[in-house]
Amino acid sequence: MFNTNGIQRRYLGMNQQTRKEEALEEVQPNLQLQGGLRTFAFRPQRMRNEVNPMQDGTVLGARGAHAIALSGISKMFGSVTALHLTDLSVDKGEFLTLLGPSGSGKTTLLNLIAGAFGPTTGTILLGGRDTTATPPRERGIGMVFQNYALMPHMTVFENVAYPLRVRRESAKAIHDKVTEALERVGLRGFEDRRPRQLSGGQQQRVGIARCIVYSPAIILMDEPLGALDKNLREQMQGEVKRLHKDLGTTVIYVTHDQEEALNMSDRICLMSSGKIAQLGTPDELYFQPCNQFVAEFVGESNLISGEMNADGLMMIAGNRSISVPGAMRTEGLELLVMVRPEKVRICGMDEAVTDNSNQLTGDVVSSSFVGGMTRVTIKTDNGLNITAKMVSCRAESRHVSGARVRVCWSSSDTVVLNK
Amino acid sequence: MSPAVLAVIFIVLPPLLYVFYTSVYGPPLSLAAYGEVLTSKLFRQTLSTTLIIASLSSLLSLLLGFVVALHLARQPARRRAILMLLVLLPFWTSILVKCFAFTVILGREGIINNILSWIFDAKVQLPLVLNLVGLLVGMTSFLVPLVVLPVLASLVAIDEAIYRAASIMGAKPPRIFWTVTVPMSLPGVFAGLLSIFVMSLGAFVVPALLGGPQDQMLSNLVDFYNREVLDWQKASAISVVLFGMVLVFAAPLALWRRRKV
Amino acid sequence: MPGQIDDPHSRRYRALGTGLAVPIYVFLLAPIVVTVPMAFGPTNALTFPPASYSFDLFRIFFNSPAWLGSLFESLKIAIATTALAMIAGTLAGYWMARHEFAGKGLVTSMIMSPSIVPIIVIGLGLYLYFSYLRITGTTLSIVLGHVMVTLPYVIVMVVAGVNKLDRNLEFGAELMGAGPMQMFVTVVIPQLVPSLVSAAFFAFLLSFDEVIIAWFLAGPNTVTLPVKMFNALHWEISPVIAAVSTLMTALSLLVCIVAIGLRKWTPTDV
Incomplete structure (x- = not known):
């Protein structure tokens, strides 16, 4: 344990270390009740730090029901192939990051899952259900956008209430759920503001609250922190991770920032020119890059x-x-x-x-x-x-x-x- | 929502197709109307009048419109918004109101003649309306606001920093004008000129109310054949010719707009 | 601006520009400046400036069944046109802004054609076509004609408005479970309000001021205000026209203020 920690400190630098300390603090309250939790809580962490060349994304993907299973999907726009034939499975509760330079196909992949458009070939299974041709509103997906995509004509409360109103929930339920969601993102008291009266970070918190308020099985995040400055971005990374941990929702996170990907993900799917370059844990990508592109893109x-x-x-x-x-x-x-x-x-x-x-x-x-x-x-x-x-x-x-x-x-x- | 698009197409297309249909189907089906129209002296005269008046009034309007646009572009944003009113109000003013006003201003007993009489202390009754002068004044008044807007848009689009750069490098205002302002506003100028030229080709109200009998344009000829002669085939044939001319000049405009997008 | 360096060179050219521009502003505003005072002048002469001031011309206008009838006809037509053009234009404009399809360019140019084709050609076409359908001279025929010429402008303004909207909002709403119509009403329409209001005013004014199509289609009972005015200007210029002009200018001014208030200039620079 001590040993791996040392390696980590040396090789991953400050970020990884802060992240780890944060994780420790978060587990602390539980530890006081159950001593045994400490080992349990850190087991995945240790596994990640061990360099295990045999561990591969597909092994992880093989067990249990998948939250998302894409098989043989590809996407052409006219004669341009945005995504080559790809298979990808995501476990329930997993935090998977789609990482890659712009034009690598990561946003195409995200949009295929969201249903912004259909794939040219292949099938999309969400929670075991074939949703290849399902309209977005029936997919049970939440999405957080880079530019927040908040309704400028609605208050913060109404923005967060929107998905519940669409589902015709009772006024009481709406009030309670919206309040809880705003509580989670630390925006109580901002109910009556308009989005444009909020800072970028606050707007994105509204975006996240609006997403978690209706408990979608899968949350897609399209470079949600891309428009924020560095310090705020790092703080929000911690918050997003905490939310993921609390809610246990499957998260697909798109970013072009490798530090963000290394910091946050269970697994990273590194994309390059419409293909998956490497799929694996942050450690695998960093310590066992499979080819020159991966080696040069990550670190x-x-x-x-x-x-x-x-x-x-x-x-x-x-x-x-x-x-x-x-x-x-x-x-x-x-x-x-x-x-x-x-x-x-x-x-x-x-x-x-x-x-x-x-x-x-x-x-x-x-x-x-x-x-x-x-x-x-x-x-x-x-x-x-x-x-x-x-x-x-x-x-x-x-x-x-x-x-x-x-x-x-x-x-x-x-x-x-x-x- | 696509039905809305279809409905729009069905509102727009039939009348235009009907003009083509009438122009070639007398009955019987023939191009005779075109032959007669194209060889008639009246048509040729009207065609040349139309082209001359459209060119003259467009160029004149462009010149005046450019001066106004340049003046507006050089104002601070707030004052520009107020001055825009001076262009927008005429833009939204009915062409009939303008025609009425210019008959009063330019008439034999009108304001201009009265002022001239007062200056020269003699009865001046210059014929300024129901002739080429009145027509050009009316057309210009109609077209200037239309050309100011695209030209102003392209002038405002010029990055302020380019002016500052030119100025720091030592260029004086006239040189900046000729080397920066004019070339960079050319797209807007070109688009504005073409669009007012196309618009003036189809002018109807202004020549009817401010022009003399020799200054009637193709639109008035269409109306003449439709209302006086009751020859709808020829009226349609002239319409198709006018439509064709407009298409020839509007095509580069459409291409240019698409490239801009 | 305080603190600006006073360069005599640029000041001279600035003065030259202003000196050239002011007469042109005067020229542009002259029709309005001349008509409005005359509307309050005497009933027997068209002189500027008027010898005496009164509301007599307006009194004549509002006591004349012929003028009043044409005013109501114009209002009726303009309101109907605005309603139809807004419904069709909003739906069609949104659809065109958000969809890519084969032949989009062709459909666009067809829809936009009435803004380029000389109105006289459209007027003649409508006259011939409606004669065939036996509906010339009716209010309906003029409304349809006006819808045809106002639609392109409404569509352009709607498309411009939609293009400024963030597509993610609409997609996000669908992802959160809203159906297409629900999404359109709760997300698109509220954000489009400024564009829609200015488009509606513009459509209203276009229809209210339109001469040529109404000139072709009007029957004895459907003479619009501009047609009556065109006839009057053609045959005998009476001082009442000054009052009519002033009323029309007041309407233009209202639309102008609304347009500026909404910071949307005109569809020509779209």
Whole structure:
């Protein structure tokens, strides 16, 4: 436990840590009643921190009833394919993030689930029911929009009451439910305001209240925090997570912000040009990216290409060799490997290097101090550009450009990518 | 809601198709009416009058409209909103009111002649109405508000920063006008000019009330054939020709608008 | 603006621009400036400025069954036209703004055609077509004709209004369980109110001021105010017309104020 926590602190940085502490605080009240809950509450967390190459999204998806099951769906707009043939299953209560650059198909996928348009091929099952041709209003879905999409002509109360009025619920029920929903998002007392009198963060809280008030089985969130500034965004991330935890609703969350995705999700579905690039837990995406796109999109990476030699080492530029993890590979096999910058260590020329480490010599090209971290770029003697990232220290002890250094990394920190 | 669209189409299409139908079906089915119309001296004369008056009044209106639009564009937003009233009120004023007013202003005993008489201390009775002058004045009064709006829109759309940039780089107002304002407002000017030209091609009320017998335009000829001669086939044929002319000039406008969207 | 640097160069050109613009404003406003005082002038002469002031011309107007009859005919037609054009235009405009379909361009240009086709052509077409249907001379025929020419403007204003709305609101409402009609009434219509009000005023004024179609279609009992005025201007110019003009201008001013109040200029710059 302690050990994994340490790894986490080193590799995921501040965000992940805050998140964890928050989670701890949230569990605390329950802990006082039931001591056993502590272990239970943290089990999924620990599993996530363990690097388990065998764990795969499909294994998770195979058990229990799925909240969402998409099979063989694709979407063409005219002759443009927005989404290639895709299968995706989401468990009940899961927080799944669709992550990807714009135009990667994540919004198309979300809109297909919402029913904004039908798929070109395939079926959509929601809660086990085939809803491929069901109009949006009968899907039992709630949605939170990036631009809030609040009715400007209605008060906050009326906005949140809208889905209940549509369902012709009694005035009493409406009042109670709206009050409870506003309570949950911390907006009691704002009932009579108009949306435009609220700040962006408050407006989005109304959007969330309007969504949870009618308890839809699935909540879709389309970049809900995209229009907010950084600090507020981080605060709202915590609130959305807390709500998810309290309500246990299945959430599909779209974002292009990788930190947000890593912070919030049970699983991330990383999309690229209309396809799923990788589906897995945040840890899997970060520590076990399957290809170059994933490695470069999630976090920073140093990519090194080369081919295997007869000794089981990988030959790289400048006739240097490095060791890579895994079983013996055939000679001549071309490989692409990745090392995260924070795993690259910079040592002085005469410092001793531990076994099993790869090392290259080079000159520091630049060193940029960006707050908590310092990013150092090194041009190695064999012509590679390697970036190393370390916890910042004061200017006197930072590496200056032009300095001769050695860069080292452990072979176990090297990830072999699929070409 | 698509039935509404269909209903709209069924309201709009039949009358237009009926004009085509009448123009070629006397009975029998023939293009004779077009032949007679196109060779008639009256039609040719009216056609050239129409083109001349439409061109003259459009260009004149554009010139005046550009000055007004430029003046409006240079005002602070609040004052511009107030000054817009001076353009919008004439825009919404009935063409009949304007025609009435100009007969009073331009008549033999009208305001202009009275002022001139007073200045020269002699009885001045210039013929200013029921001729080309009256017609052009009336057309201009009708068209200027129509051209101000698109031109103003394109002038206001010019980024203020471009003016500031030009000015910081040392350009004086006339150069800024010719190198920034004019070229950047050209789309709006072009659209405005075409649309008022198209509109003036079909002018009916102004020539009927302010023009003389030689200044009648194609619309008046259609009315003449319909009401006096009772020859609906020829009236329709002239209408189709007028429609065709309008289409020729409206097509680039439609294309331009679509590209803008 | 306080603190602005006074550049003599630009001030000179500014003055030149104003100097050129002011006479044009005067020219544009002259018809109104001239007619309104004359409406309060004497009944026997058309002079400006009037020699004496009175309400006599309005009295004549409101005591003449012919003028009053045409005023009521025009009001009747304008109200009916506005109602029909608003219903058809709102539904059609919303549908066109929110749907993509094959041939949309063609349908759009067909619907918009009455705003480009010379009115005289439409007038003749309506006259011939309604003669065939044997309904010329009726109020209904003029209303239908006016609906035809006002619809494009109503549709353009509705489409412009709908395009400014956030589509997510409508989709969100459907997702929350609202049916299409319920969504349209609770979400679209309330937000469209400014566009709809200005479109309605515009349609009303277009119909009320319309001459040519009414000129083609009017029968002896369905003479509208503009048709009567056109006839009067054509044959004998009587001072009463000044009073009629003033009434029409007052209506225009009202529409103008509403339009400005709603910050929607005209459909021409859409």
